[in-house]
Structures are given as C-alpha cells and as structure tokens.
Amino acid sequence: MMGLFLEEIEIGRRFDLGTHHFTEERIRSFSAQFAPVGFHVDEAAAHGGLFGERVAAGWHICCGWMACFVETNMRERARLAAEGESLPEIGPSPGLCNLRWPSPVHAGDGIRYGVMFTGKRELKSRPGWGMVSIDADGRKSDGTTVMTFAGNVMVARRG
Amino acid sequence: MSDLLHLEDFAAGQIFALGPRSITANEIIAFAREFDQQPFHVDEEAARNSVLGGLAASGWHTTCLLTRLMCDAVLTRSAVLGSSGMDEVRWLRPVLVGDVLSGEMHVTGTRPSGSKAGLGILTFESFLAGQDGEKRTELKGMVFVRRRTP
Numbered sequence: 001m002m003g004l005f006l007e008e009i010e011i012g013r014r015f016d017l018g019t020h021h022f023t024e025e026r027i028r029s030f031s032a033q034f035a036p037v038g039f040h041v042d043e044a045a046a047h048g049g050l051f052g053e054r055v056a057a058g059w060h061i062c063c064g065w066m067a068c069f070v071e072t073n074m075r076e077r078a079r080l081a082a083e084g085e086s087l088p089e090i091g092p093s094p095g096l097c098n099l100r101w102p103s104p105v106h107a108g109d110g111i112r113y114g115v116m117f118t119g120k121r122e123l124k125s126r127p128g129w130g131m132v133s134i135d136a137d138g139r140k141s142d143g144t145t146v147m148t149f150a151g152n153v154m155v156a157r158r159g
Numbered sequence: 160m161s162d163l164l165h166l167e168d169f170a171a172g173q174i175f176a177l178g179p180r181s182i183t184a185n186e187i188i189a190f191a192r193e194f195d196q197q198p199f200h201v202d203e204e205a206a207r208n209s210v211l212g213g214l215a216a217s218g219w220h221t222t223c224l225l226t227r228l229m230c231d232a233v234l235t236r237s238a239v240l241g242s243s244g245m246d247e248v249r250w251l252r253p254v255l256v257g258d259v260l261s262g263e264m265h266v267t268g269t270r271p272s273g274s275k276a277g278l279g280i281l282t283f284e285s286f287l288a289g290q291d292g293e294k295r296t297e298l299k300g301m302v303f304v305r306r307r308t309p
Contacts, residue, residue: 034223036230037239038163050240050278050303058242059223063194066219070196090197092210093218093250099300100244154210 001117003077005088005158006130009120017072017113020064022056024107030060055104061111061147062099065138068113091129091154096136099149103140111138111146118150122157130155164237165307166279169269177228177287178261182216182254190220215253221260221296222248225287229264238305240278245300254287254295262287262294271306279306 002015031040035057038045046054077087105111119133132155138147184203191200195217198205206214216224254260264285272278281304286297 034227034230036227037234037237039240050275055241058244059219059226063219063223066217067194067196070194074196089210090199092199092253095218095247095249097247098244099246099248101242 001091001132001134001153001155002073003080003085003087004155006120006122006132006155007158009117009132009155011117011119014114014116015072017065017068017115019110019112020068021110022060022064022105022107024054027054027056027060027105027107030063031057034059051104053106055106056109058099058101058147061101061105061138062149064111065113065136065147069115069136088156088158091156093151093153094131096149096151099147101147103144103146105140105146109140109146111140113138120155123154126154128157130157162236164233164304166269166271166281166304167307168237169266169281169304171266171268173266175229175232175264175266176261177225177232177264177285179259180224180228180261181259182224182256184214184256187214187216187220187256190223191217194219211253211255213253213255215255218248218250218296221250221254221287222298224260225262225285225296225298228260228262228287229283229285232264234302239281240303240305242300242302245298247297247299249297250295251297252289252293252295254289258295259290260287260295267299269304272303275303277306279304 039049114137116135123129134151136149199209199211200217203214268282282301284299288294
C-alpha cells in the first residue's frame with residue numbers, strides 16, 4: 001500500500017488522498033446503475049425523502065474514496081520506482097466494517113478523502129503477506145464528515 | 160406510495176432471491192477505469208499474473224452489483240429512504256469474467272426508528288455466490304423504510 005512493504009507501514013501515518021468531484025450527471029447515472037430506488041432516481045420521491053433533494057448513493061461516496069486511494073497509491077509507487085526503490089506486489093482487500101454515511105453528498109460537492117494506518121500483522125496463512133488495518137474518511141469542504149469505515153488491505157512483506 | 164412495501168410488510172426471516180447476473184470484461188474494466196484502476200481490474204494480461212488469477216471485478220463493483228440486485232428483488236418496490244451505513248462488507252473471493260452471480264437477501268430485523276417519526280430500520284444480511292456455489296461477497300447492513308402507521 002502506497003508502495004510500502006509491511007515492515008515500512010507506520011501505525012498512525014495518514015495520507016491525504018485528494019478530492020473527488022460529484023456532478024449532477026454522474027450522481028444520476030451511478031444511482032440509475034446501482035441504486036435505482038425512488039429517492040435516488042425520482043425527483044418527487046427525492047423531495048419527499050429524508051434529504052429533501054437528490055443525493056449521491058452511499059456506494060458512490062465509497063467509490064470516490066477508492067478512486068482517490070488508488071490514484072494516490074499509483075502515484076506513490078511511481079515516485080518510489082523513480083527513486084530506484086523495489087515495489088511490493090499490490091494486495092487485495094478482504095473487506096471492511098463500520099461503514100457510516102453521516103451526511104449526504106450533493107451535486108457540486110468535492111469530497112476530500114483520507115486514509116490512516118491503524119494496525120498491522122503478519123499473516124500465518126499466507127507467507128510473504130501481512131494485513132494492514134486502515135481508517136478511511138471523506139469530508140466536504142466545510143469539514144462535514146460524509147463517510148468513514150475501517151478496512152483491511154493485504155500488504156506484501158519485504159522479508 | 161401505498162403500493163410500496165412498508166416496514167410492517169417485513170419481518171425477520173424473510174428471504175429474497177437475488178440474480179442471476181453475469182458480468183463481462185467490458186463492465187469490469189469500465190467500472191475500474193473510473194473507480195479502481197489497479198492492474199488486476201483493468202488489464203487482462205496483468206490480471207493473469209496477479210494474486211486474483213484473472214481479470215477480476217473491483218470489490219466495490221461487486222458490492223454495487225449486490226446492491227443493484229437487492230433493489231431489483233425488493234428495494235425498488237419498498238418505501239426505502241436510504242441508509243446511514245453498513246456493518247460489514249466482505250470480499251471473500253474474486254469475481255471473474257464470466258461469473259454468473261446469484262444470492263439471497265435475508266431480513267434479520269425490523270424496528271421503529273427511535274429518533275424519526277414514521278420511519279423504521281430494516282436490518283439485513285445478503286450475499287452473492289458464483290455458479291460454483293462459492294460465496295464471492297457478503298454484506299450486513301441497514302436501510303431506513305417508511306412505516307405505514309407513524
């Protein structure tokens with residue numbers, strides 16, 4: 001993760017992942033594709049719903065985090081490679097928990113995402129690999145939190 | 160609105176069948192180009208040599224497909240109003256090109272919202288498996304559903 005081997009993951013280290021912009025058109029098309037329920041796709045239902053207007057699907061907010069995470073990851077890998085560092089194989093994620101969407105995202109919002117390393121351990125079952133715990137977050141420009149979750153990512157060991 | 164399912168129409172133990180839904184390389188690549196451009200999601204050659212063993216859908220993509228199949232099975236005909244979160248998302252095995260996904264959504268509980276009048280909380284556990292019966296992804300979470308009697 002971020003071009004780091006398991007040994008180099010520092011607990012408490014945080015990365016700013018940059019900003020994902022949510023447009024009206026993409027909010028509509030994402031919801032139509034993956035969450036076509038009334039309050040996401042029908043104007044009247046959106047007005048009569050919890051938020052009073054159209055909002056981005058929760059999974060869209062998560063996917064925005066992933067886009068920023070992967071972009072930052074690739075950039076860090078390219079930077080380290082240019083410095084002549086060897087890079088670990090990219091590992092998959094077994095999942096996440098405690099996903100929360102405390103505030104809605106609207107068209108025109110730019111969500112700034114972050115990730116922090118919160119723990120790491122070696123994997124007895126997968127020699128050469130470890131598991132890193134992360135806390136993910138997303139915030140609007142006014143600081144309002146719109147997404148948090150605790151995830152896990154497999155990270156290769158150097159040794 | 161009255162033809163939509165409300166909180167009172169749900170009960171723990173109900174099971175809704177999801178899918179089947181197949182997935183193509185083009186779909187996997189299109190989603191990954193926008194949200195998850197890791198080599199094993201966008202490049203068939205790189206994917207063959209990766210830990211996933213072939214071109215695989217982003218985990219987020221499989222979770223989005225699971226959500227879509229829950230919408231098709233029951234949520235689009237329910238007075239659902241959103242969700243404040245999910246307790247657990249698990250990506251157990253990669254979803255590969257050609258996989259045909261089907262699964263189940265189990266209602267695990269219903270209760271009135273403590274803070275919002277007219278609103279209830281439906282909790283669920285759902286999964287998608289491949290044609291081999293092996294589970295690919297699981298989801299535990301909640302959605303807000305309108306109550307028929309406030």
